[in-house]
Amino acid sequence: MDLYTPINEINKIGKYYSTRLKKLNIQTVHDLLFHIPSRYEDLSQIKHVNEVAPDETDTISGQIWEIRNVRTKYGKNLTFATIHDGTGTIDSVWFNQPFLTKTFKVGLTINLSGKIGHFNNKLTLINPEYEIRYKKERPIHTGRLVPIYPETAGITSKWLRSRTSNLLNILSPKLNEYLPNPIIKRNKLLDLKTALYNIHFPDKLEDSIKARERLAFDELLLIQLSTIKRKLEWQENLSSTPLKIDQEKILHLISTLPFQLTAAQNQSIKDILTDLAKNTPMNRLLQGDVGSGKTVVATVAIYAAYLNKLQSTLMAPTEILSIQHFQTISSILNRLGVKVGLRTGSTKEKGDFDCIIGTHALLSEGFKFPNLGLIIIDEQHRFGVIQRATLRSKSQSPHVLTMTATPIPRSLALTLYGNLDLSSLDELPEGRLKIKTFVVPPNKRNGAYTFIERHIKSGNQAFIICPLIDPSESLESVKSAKEEHQRLQNEVFPELNLGLLHGRLPSKEKQNVIEKFRRGDYHILVSTPVVEVGIDITNTNVMMIEAAERFGLAALHQLRGRVGRGLVQSYCLLFTESTSKEVIERLKLLEKYNIGLKLAEMDLTLRGPGEIYGTAQHGVPSLKAASFQDLKLIQQSRKEALAILEKDKSLKSFPTLMEKLERFEEDISPD
Incomplete structure (x- = not known):
């Protein structure tokens, strides 16, 4: 067995668990070891029985004095254990786990972690986590910082802890360090074995932070090596005839x-x-905000x-x-x-x-x-x-x-687009006014319709954006373009002409609708987000977006960029039925910021690059330990990647790192 052994070949995993692990993107031993905790539960303080109190979550350690199953008159199975630790005894109760009488034996030393409550008028540990203590083994489920992992049906954190601990013990001799020692020392990083153990089973929180930093550095370094290497190969292997610039x-x-x-x-x-x-071909990315x-x-x-x-x-x-x-x-x-x-x-x-x-x-x-x-x-x-x-x-x-037109934060540009030269259009043409954006509560909907009608009477046009084409039974409160177009035309704006645009229209019909809107035949265009990119009609100065909470900040910024193309003041009205404080605060960022780059940085923090840039399908890795917000670590890893490739572009003098990079590129290769 090695790091790249398929997970279904591992003892006690097999087909049942490997099918479920696949939902967590775990298909090899490496994937399991790098499935890192999302948080830690502090169960490190072991209390004596005579110190526990009701409603606390405590850990105790003691001997089993008694274990028995009881069947209630309602047909439920209760398992009771009496634990003694030298300062007193306490009962523990589990529901519908009768097998525990075979797992536990009188005289065994056991750790229990759980909530203290009352049962049969006695202080009792209610359905606690348990761990049998053996002299030579350190606890992994209790009496320490306990890792909690992203889970799926049939795969619990306890199951993941047990398998991860077992694999770390078996594979420890085979965890070869692939980073050159000078890089580890220069960047004050942990060695690989220590980092992997401490990310799963840290003695203190600081240990997990240092471990995550090492694993994050590795992820970012591999991305940097991959992108910079591609750029060097592009420059070295391709030549082009220089253009004469007149x-x-x-x-x-x-x-x-x-x-x-x-x-x-x-x-x-x-x-x-x-x-x-x-005499080398251009490979440049031109990044510019909407309308730049x-x-x-x-x-x-x-x-x-x-x-x-x-x-x-x-x-x-x-x-x-x-x-x-x-x-x-x-x-x-x-x-x-x-x-x-x-x-x-x-x-x-x-x-x-x-x-x-x-x-x-x-x-x-x-x-x-x-x-x-x-x-x-x-x-x-x-x-x-x-x-x-x-x-x-x-x-x-x-x-x-x-x-x-999707703004790319510098940290992301350095990481994902390191193989491209970058040019940025970071200013709008002269005379453009900032789009005024408002989050509008549902009770002001009629006022918003009056506002739109007033601007149309002044000679302007408007967009109304709906997330769906057709009504959805599961999303009853979310407005659909077809239904809303009919309602608005018949009930709200009967004297105006409204067009309808969505992705299922034939191409010629789509273009016909756009041309009619451009000519002014339609006063309002009701549309799905198909207008996000590509419709530039200078006469539109109001955009109303329904169910705005269903869009990311970057997508909303792209949508509102369809107005504000002329020299008159433009407006974007964001509607949401959500009463969530987090949703309202997120949408209000659009009231505050009109710069796409700022919003993209916030979107990156809130949602990650996959949703914003569509990168999950296009050869971009999903980060496990690193963050695209960590500019310092990105710059460190980039500096080291450049130094490595300057010394040896082929990486042949770094064989273990080269093998790691090849595996990494196989994993992220799409299609």
Whole structure:
């Protein structure tokens, strides 16, 4: 047996438990040992029998004087034990556990931890945790800091403690240290064996903190090694023809724009043009808040490729967003002679194009790019690793620019996107007003409808967002787009025209609805969150979001970014039926903060990266010990990863670390 032995091959586990362990993502011995406690229960203070008092949770240690089963007249089985510790005796009672008379024998020394109550008018331990004491064995269930684990049906913390303790004892000689000793000393880390034992069975809380720090460092180091190694291999193994940057023509393009670029846009353009002029392919992430102007930056890159007689392609996650990119980019570049085409599931333009914009339809085998030099991927976390690789395979060594409107905290950028160069658009175009956001109580709903109607009469338009398409029996209080559209049209806004948009509409119908809204045929668009990315209508200045508690902060920020595109004051009204203090406080953060990065940092703390960035399906590990908020540890691990790879890019001089990294990359490899 070793760390990577399948869990179902372990004695006393077998098929029954391994099936249940799979729900906790435990499939190997390694997974079980790294299934770390979520908290610890302090049962370390052992009291004498004559010191216990009612309603306390106490631990006692003593000898069994008597053990017996009693069947009540109601058919229940009670098991009684009398325990003596030299200062007195106390009874203990268990319900429906008659097997304990076979487990316990008179004369055995036992630890009991549980609540002190009254039974038959006597002080009694009620249904306590128990542990038979053997001279050479340390207790793991009582009389110490007791680890409590994430559980599932059929798998209790007690079961996990027993198996983990047993495996640690067996595997201790095989737990080879994979971190070089200088790194351990430099960062004041525990050795691996001590860390693993102390995370499960610490003598004091400080021991568990130090143990978690070591295991967290390991997780972050492996991520850093993986991402930085990929970046070095990208730079080393791929070469591209440097583009000649015609500054005069680039400046002419910028001068034709009907607005001034921000300093951040100018800097990002400079970063990208510098990359394109190198003989290694660009691999850059352009991060920008909603409405910060990423598309214009991408357009300059497309034009630079065109001036070098190279094709570009831009892949977006939805047809709505693809069409919007097509409209924006073609309006800027067509007059400069650049032919821009569109390819989606429902639109397949034919002909030779300098730039093709589309959805995953661009990945189809029959679609060829004769001279592809630049790939732009919008909202890259919405595509799987294989989809992104397929697009890259359309050219030998293309330049790659990925874009996201989902703000990425620095700690996450350093960790998950360490293989990419990063440019940030951290300011909005001049003249944009901060969107005023309010959490609206249900009793002010009619006032909100009056507010919306007033703005429509002033010539503006509004969005009303519902989480569901159809009504749900299990979510009766959550409004659905179809039902709400009908109710609002008939009962609330009978004199106005309301459109309906959701993900199940055919593509042409979706586009038709958007165009009608853009033209002003609809005063209000009732929609699901399909509008989160890609609908840019400057005349809308009010957004109302139903059941706002069902969205994360980042998603709500993305949604409200659909308004506030013009120069008039915009508003976002958040409705929730929840009375939870935590929910209201979380939503009120949107009243306070209008900066996506700040909200993303808070979302990261509240929910973790998987839900925000969709990373669970896209080759990003779920952290067990580390936290993406721990910037100090991230910086330490990054520094060490860079030093290791500078010394030996192949890691052959670090064989145990190299094996660990290979295992790690196998575990996180998607698809």
